[in-house]
Amino acid sequence: xxxxxxxxxxxxxxxxxxxxxxxxxxxxxxxxxxxxxxxxxxxxxxxxxxxxxxxxxxxxxxxxxxxxxxxxxxxxxxxxxxxxxxxxxxxxxxxxxxxxxxxxxxxxxxxxxxxxxxxxxxxxxxxxxxxxxxxxxxxxxxxxxxxxxxxxxxxxxxxxxxxxxxxxxxxxxxxxxxxxxxxxxxxxxxxxxxxxxxxxxxxxxxxxxxxxxxxxxxxxxxxxxxxxxxxxxxxxxxxxxxxxxxxxxxxxxxxxxxxxxxxxxxxxxxxxxxxxxxxxxxxxxxxxxxxxxxxxxxxxxxxxxxxxxxxx
Amino acid sequence: xxxxxxxxxxxxxxxxxxxxxxxxxxxxxxxxxxxxxxxxxxxxxxxxxxxxxxxxxxxxxxxxxxxxxxxxxxxxxxxxxxxxxxxxxxxxxxxxxxxxxxxxxxxxxxxxxxxxxxxxxxxxxxxxxxxxxxxxxxxxxxxxxxxxxxxxxxxxxxxxxxxxxxxxxxxxxxxxxxxxxxxxxxxxxxxxxxxxxxxxxxxxxxxxxxxxxxxxxxxxxxxxxxxxxxxxxxxxxxxxxxxxxxxxxxxxxxxxxxxxxxxxxxxx
Numbered sequence: 001x002x003x004x005x006x007x008x009x010x011x012x013x014x015x016x017x018x019x020x021x022x023x024x025x026x027x028x029x030x031x032x033x034x035x036x037x038x039x040x041x042x043x044x045x046x047x048x049x050x051x052x053x054x055x056x057x058x059x060x061x062x063x064x065x066x067x068x069x070x071x072x073x074x075x076x077x078x079x080x081x082x083x084x085x086x087x088x089x090x091x092x093x094x095x096x097x098x099x100x101x102x103x104x105x106x107x108x109x110x111x112x113x114x115x116x117x118x119x120x121x122x123x124x125x126x127x128x129x130x131x132x133x134x135x136x137x138x139x140x141x142x143x144x145x146x147x148x149x150x151x152x153x154x155x156x157x158x159x160x161x162x163x164x165x166x167x168x169x170x171x172x173x174x175x176x177x178x179x180x181x182x183x184x185x186x187x188x189x190x191x192x193x194x195x196x197x198x199x200x201x202x203x204x205x206x207x208x209x210x211x212x213x214x215x216x217x218x219x220x221x222x223x224x225x226x227x228x229x230x231x232x233x234x235x236x237x238x239x240x241x242x243x244x245x246x247x248x249x250x251x252x253x254x255x256x257x258x259x260x261x262x263x264x265x266x267x268x269x270x271x272x273x274x275x276x277x278x279x280x281x282x283x284x285x286x287x288x289x290x291x292x293x294x295x296x297x298x299x300x301x302x303x304x305x306x307x308x309x310x311x312x
Numbered sequence: 313x314x315x316x317x318x319x320x321x322x323x324x325x326x327x328x329x330x331x332x333x334x335x336x337x338x339x340x341x342x343x344x345x346x347x348x349x350x351x352x353x354x355x356x357x358x359x360x361x362x363x364x365x366x367x368x369x370x371x372x373x374x375x376x377x378x379x380x381x382x383x384x385x386x387x388x389x390x391x392x393x394x395x396x397x398x399x400x401x402x403x404x405x406x407x408x409x410x411x412x413x414x415x416x417x418x419x420x421x422x423x424x425x426x427x428x429x430x431x432x433x434x435x436x437x438x439x440x441x442x443x444x445x446x447x448x449x450x451x452x453x454x455x456x457x458x459x460x461x462x463x464x465x466x467x468x469x470x471x472x473x474x475x476x477x478x479x480x481x482x483x484x485x486x487x488x489x490x491x492x493x494x495x496x497x498x499x500x501x502x503x504x505x506x507x508x509x510x511x512x513x514x515x516x517x518x519x520x521x522x523x524x525x526x527x528x529x530x531x532x533x534x535x536x537x538x539x540x541x542x543x544x545x546x547x548x549x550x551x552x553x554x555x556x557x558x559x560x561x562x563x564x565x566x567x568x569x570x571x572x573x574x575x576x577x578x579x580x
Contacts, residue, residue, distance in 0.1 A: 054560075276545070
């Protein structure tokens with residue numbers, strides 16, 4: 001991998017375009033011995049909420065065709081423990097990889113509180129805002145599905161921190177491009193597309209849903225066409241409105257070719273998620289495959305490929 | 313040791329009972345280090361199957377030539393895919409993962425209770441305990457629903473282990489349940505025995521209900537739950553355990569288990 005794979009994005013320099021997605025790489029320590037994230041573009045942590053969360057009752061995961069459903073329930077160690085124990089370890093082991101902390105809340109105030117606390121730490125390079133949470137003060141509607149909630153969360157966090165703020169949008173909306181526009185207007189420095197799709201698997205023998213909570217979030221190769229379409233659509237919309245914020249492509253990326261689909265659709269960076277469960281070294285393999293592709297195709301920098309599919 | 317992910321070739325696969333198979337492969341690094349109760353994640357070679365996620369399997373046997381054997385039963389598409397493999401096929405193996413049974417039971421008598429496809433780690437443990445410098449007396453109960461599913465363990469159970477088979481249809485061994493045989497053996501124990509179990513959740517819950525802390529030297533259960541990563545990352549495989557003031561805590565079966573203190577698991 002002698003090629004320069006550096007991607008400049010949000011004012012940060014990523015050593016390669018491959019990051020690990022939130023919730024699929026824990027706090028970096030669980031798999032460091034077999035997949036050191038220091039070799040990647042960045043680590044996006046598991047979602048952090050103000051209080052520690054025990055999470056949902058099992059079963060929490062089940063395989064589906066070309067993917068899986070999960071219903072973890074944002075189980076996490078909570079803000080205090082994360083800042084005291086997890087973040088210092090991550091920073092110590094990150095090397096050149098960027099540290100992006102994914103945060104969530106069940107109210108606008110919680111998002112702002114967690115964002116401000118995490119954002120004040122020098123070890124953190126950027127915040128990713130998980131808008132796929134229910135707003136307990138507004139009828140449990142997901143923040144990401146309501147333009148006003150998106151605006152309030154993003155602008156609220158934006159005002160409190162000096163770091164890049166990434167809005168992670170849900171695909172479960174009628175028009176993701178309009179939500180993207182709201183997030184950009186509210187001050188988002190980048191967009192992560194996409195979060196999981198809602199799904200359910202029913203155990204026919206037992207005649208009931210498999211997952212403890214019934215519904216789960218679908219991830220894996222099954223959702224890749226949805227993710228690629230969302231990236232393409234938002235990229236197209238931004239070109240029309242002459243906005244220029246980078247997109248981070250997520251959803252079913254298992255190999256270099258999958259990552260290239262997102263990049264050609266308009267993503268500057270990609271995140272590898274569920275594929276890490278299938279093969280713990282998948283993120284590193286994908287970064288290597290992208291470098292090999294550039295070398296074979298004579299492409300100076302991977303960034304030269306961003307959005308090229310729009311030319312046709 | 314830290315776990316390794318290796319692409320290995322199947323060296324042998326054989327049908328050993330109804331819907332029940334033994335698959336063998338060589339993986340020297342794991343073979344040298346793995347302990348009874350630990351598990352590995354098995355996944356298809358890319359493009360060779362529509363199975364997407366790896367599946368966890370307890371180790372069944374390890375032979376001197378670094379061959380690892382996994383005993384499995386077909387239930388869903390992953391196990392049906394595994395049953396279709398032939399020698400030479402490639403599979404991904406990630407392990408050893410998880411914790412292991414306590415191999416210092418601190419008791420004169422050890423009772424091992426394996427139910428159905430929960431038997432593999434019990435066999436590996438029986439072998440390990442029988443090799444101790446001062447081995448305890450070991451009773452092994454192996455229960456199946458029907459005689460057609462009983463795996464012939466004669467060649468794999470160490471000779472000094474007293475093995476009793478129970479089947480619900482009575483076709484092989486004693487007609488009845490593992491717990492009935494366990495009750496009989498417990499009545500003959502003069503000192504607190506160590507009890508290890510692995511099997512269907514209902515069986516392990518019933519075993520837990522028969523035992524009292526303080527009256528057994530040790531009670532360990534090897535649990536199972538749907539898994540994705542096997543390393544505590546996805547938090548998908550949680551088991552409910554007793555927290556402070558009897559609150560429920562969810563802990564990862566893959567990293568805090570699969571072996572748990574049977575008195576700490578919330579069985580209801």
